[in-house]
Amino acid sequence: MKYVTLFASLVLLVLFSTVSYSASDTLMKQANRFFKPLPRVMQSKENPITPAKVKLGKMLFYETRLSVDGTVSCEKCHPFSLYGADGLQKSVAVLCRIAPRNAPTVLNAAGEISEHWIGNMKNVEEQASKAMSNRLDGNYTDVLARLNSIQGYVALFKKAFPRDKQPITFHNIGLAIGAFERTLTTPSPFDAYLKGNKRALTRQQKEGLKTFIDTGCIQCHNGTYVGGGMYMKFGIFAPYWKYTMSKLIDKGRFEITKNKADLYVFKVPVLRNVAMTPPYFHDGSVGSLGEAVRIMAKIQLNKDLSKDDIAKIVSFLGSLTGKMSQATLRVPVLPPSE
Amino acid sequence: MKYVTLFASLVLLVLFSTVSYSASDTLMKQANRFFKPLPRVMQSKENPITPAKVKLGKMLFYETRLSVDGTVSCEKCHPFSLYGADGLQKSVAVLCRIAPRNAPTVLNAAGEISEHWIGNMKNVEEQASKAMSNRLDGNYTDVLARLNSIQGYVALFKKAFPRDKQPITFHNIGLAIGAFERTLTTPSPFDAYLKGNKRALTRQQKEGLKTFIDTGCIQCHNGTYVGGGMYMKFGIFAPYWKYTMSKLIDKGRFEITKNKADLYVFKVPVLRNVAMTPPYFHDGSVGSLGEAVRIMAKIQLNKDLSKDDIAKIVSFLGSLTGKMSQATLRVPVLPPSE
Numbered sequence: 001m002k003y004v005t006l007f008a009s010l011v012l013l014v015l016f017s018t019v020s021y022s023a024s025d026t027l028m029k030q031a032n033r034f035f036k037p038l039p040r041v042m043q044s045k046e047n048p049i050t051p052a053k054v055k056l057g058k059m060l061f062y063e064t065r066l067s068v069d070g071t072v073s074c075e076k077c078h079p080f081s082l083y084g085a086d087g088l089q090k091s092v093a094v095l096c097r098i099a100p101r102n103a104p105t106v107l108n109a110a111g112e113i114s115e116h117w118i119g120n121m122k123n124v125e126e127q128a129s130k131a132m133s134n135r136l137d138g139n140y141t142d143v144l145a146r147l148n149s150i151q152g153y154v155a156l157f158k159k160a161f162p163r164d165k166q167p168i169t170f171h172n173i174g175l176a177i178g179a180f181e182r183t184l185t186t187p188s189p190f191d192a193y194l195k196g197n198k199r200a201l202t203r204q205q206k207e208g209l210k211t212f213i214d215t216g217c218i219q220c221h222n223g224t225y226v227g228g229g230m231y232m233k234f235g236i237f238a239p240y241w242k243y244t245m246s247k248l249i250d251k252g253r254f255e256i257t258k259n260k261a262d263l264y265v266f267k268v269p270v271l272r273n274v275a276m277t278p279p280y281f282h283d284g285s286v287g288s289l290g291e292a293v294r295i296m297a298k299i300q301l302n303k304d305l306s307k308d309d310i311a312k313i314v315s316f317l318g319s320l321t322g323k324m325s326q327a328t329l330r331v332p333v334l335p336p337s338e
Numbered sequence: 339m340k341y342v343t344l345f346a347s348l349v350l351l352v353l354f355s356t357v358s359y360s361a362s363d364t365l366m367k368q369a370n371r372f373f374k375p376l377p378r379v380m381q382s383k384e385n386p387i388t389p390a391k392v393k394l395g396k397m398l399f400y401e402t403r404l405s406v407d408g409t410v411s412c413e414k415c416h417p418f419s420l421y422g423a424d425g426l427q428k429s430v431a432v433l434c435r436i437a438p439r440n441a442p443t444v445l446n447a448a449g450e451i452s453e454h455w456i457g458n459m460k461n462v463e464e465q466a467s468k469a470m471s472n473r474l475d476g477n478y479t480d481v482l483a484r485l486n487s488i489q490g491y492v493a494l495f496k497k498a499f500p501r502d503k504q505p506i507t508f509h510n511i512g513l514a515i516g517a518f519e520r521t522l523t524t525p526s527p528f529d530a531y532l533k534g535n536k537r538a539l540t541r542q543q544k545e546g547l548k549t550f551i552d553t554g555c556i557q558c559h560n561g562t563y564v565g566g567g568m569y570m571k572f573g574i575f576a577p578y579w580k581y582t583m584s585k586l587i588d589k590g591r592f593e594i595t596k597n598k599a600d601l602y603v604f605k606v607p608v609l610r611n612v613a614m615t616p617p618y619f620h621d622g623s624v625g626s627l628g629e630a631v632r633i634m635a636k637i638q639l640n641k642d643l644s645k646d647d648i649a650k651i652v653s654f655l656g657s658l659t660g661k662m663s664q665a666t667l668r669v670p671v672l673p674p675s676e
């Protein structure tokens with residue numbers, strides 16, 4: 001009798017393991033249909049990554065002297081101490097102007113279809129270049145003269161752009177910063193999971209992944225970057241500002257296209273490192289990740305998530321928190337003004 | 339005959355070497371009378387340096403959430419990319435206010451007799467603590483509540499101040515940041531020279547050192563930090579603003595003491611890393627190091643330095659450019675807001 005019980009238990013155990021194994025196997029397969037692990041770097045045909053460009057680009061990323069009043073660098077709104085974002089609802093730009101929208105993290109951003117919430121910048125190169133030359137009341141040529149006056153930079157630009165006679169240009173500044181930004185990938189437990197390591201996610205994270213898929217979040221937040229691949233109206237089932245408590249109504253891509261179909265349309269944000277980069281949404285109007293998840297399900301998918309489901313999804317999103325490399329976390333030393 | 343010439347040449351060579359040797363020996367001895375090599379860290383009896391305090395202090399040094407508007411951290415005005423200063427004439431503080439004076443480098447600053455140009459802060463601990471609590475229109479207690487709401491910090495403060503029941507206080511923030519700043523020493527070729535390595539300085543740097551001593555610069559710029567040890571009137575032989583082109587006349591320590599003897603008196607700045615931290619003087623009114631040297635000799639010592647002497651002194655000052663440690667150059671990752 002004893003043995004029969006033991007045998008039955010063993011059979012049950014084996015059966016249960018198989019079921020559990022194949023369920024988890026199914027989830028991993030499903031995940032690999034919707035997502036992809038991060039590449040080591042985010043290549044671009046138009047801007048091949050070279051060590052000389054990356055070195056210069058990193059310095060320029062930290063370079064406040066690129067700004068008209070000497071107070072702002074890329075790093076100011078994208079410090080690595082806060083995972084490439086600044087924790088503010090809206091950043092403070094040169095001359096103490098408030099930026100129009102929340103600064104998303106620069107980490108993994110080069111993989112998106114475009115830059116900025118409304119996608120008005122083609123890629124990281126254009127974004128970096130125009131961040132300087134676009135908004136400085138016309139006196140931005142001073143910035144190039146300033147760089148030209150710093151011996152250290154003259155040599156570094158020559159090395160990064162050996163074919164150019166006058167390598168210190170806004171275009172090349174954009175290419176160098178872009179090349180640096182293309183190295184800013186942050187491999188996470190989720191990548192390890194996608195590559196086959198079942199233990200890389202906790203049970204709750206796997207349940208969260210399943211909930212994320214089943215709820216429909218993956219309709220927009222998919223691909224290598226878990227977002228960043230398409231544009232979508234914010235507030236399909238209800239005006240977003242009724243849920244986010246946004247103070248201003250932002251018309252989104254309509255601002256650039258003037259097409260009514262683009263009213264309240266924004267780029268779907270990348271969710272990698274989302275747990276490390278509050279506040280959320282284009283205006284940083286929501287501080288809690290759970291609250292952001294709840295609002296998204298409600299106004300994008302017309303679903304009322306339970307507290308438990310929200311906790312599971314938040315747990316899954318935590319598995320998207322990656323590791324910044326030693327190189328990323330090392331401050332570059334800049335040449336002094338002369 | 340040939341041998342006599344050879345012998346005479348040898349005698350001359352030996353004599354010359356001895357003279358040259360003893361001259362360089364004298365210079366090194368003289369230098370060791372006026373200066374001292376940097377310590378590894380800048381100890382304080384009141385604030386013993388512990389790894390837990392340094393770790394927390396470094397994070398707080400980068401922490402913009404310590405500022406009332408979330409835009410300013412210590413690091414904003416003291417980025418290590420620019421050798422612990424910000425390259426501006428005057429920094430931009432919270433709420434876009436312009437700081438009253440130039441931000442000196444934080445490197446080696448803990449070794450000074452006091453902090454700020456007018457010495458109104460006793461030490462780095464007081465400076466760090468009051469930078470937050472002094473100037474925030476009374477609503478600075480929010481900052482403590484903000485820190486308390488971030489789990490990561492609660493644990494780090496407990497570890498750094500194990501005896502305190504409520505360790506998150508402005509006083510402890512100052513102690514932690516101070517402990518971190520006390521690690522920011524930058525050993526330079528000049529330190530190697532003071533310790534006996536004659537080759538650590540180039541010939542021009544040694545000539546510059548001699549000129550620096552003979553001109554009288556060492557009357558104020560002496561000790562371990564080549565400055566930072568006393569207060570002195572700026573403009574002994576002529577009003578400083580006639581030479582610096584300062585836009586405002588700053589009364590210096592008179593502002594705090596209301597004593598006429600303190601009119602235009604400032605703390606003698608540390609010259610370590612001076613070549614890396616333009617612009618110069620309390621108001622950052624002079625951009626070129628050579629020009630700053632010329633003005634100082636003129637209005638402090640009533641001496642007109644030749645171009646050659648200025649070049650030598652600038653060369654010597656270059657030997658004060660030290661090395662930031664790997665630890666100093668590593669960005670700390672901060673816990674996200676919750």
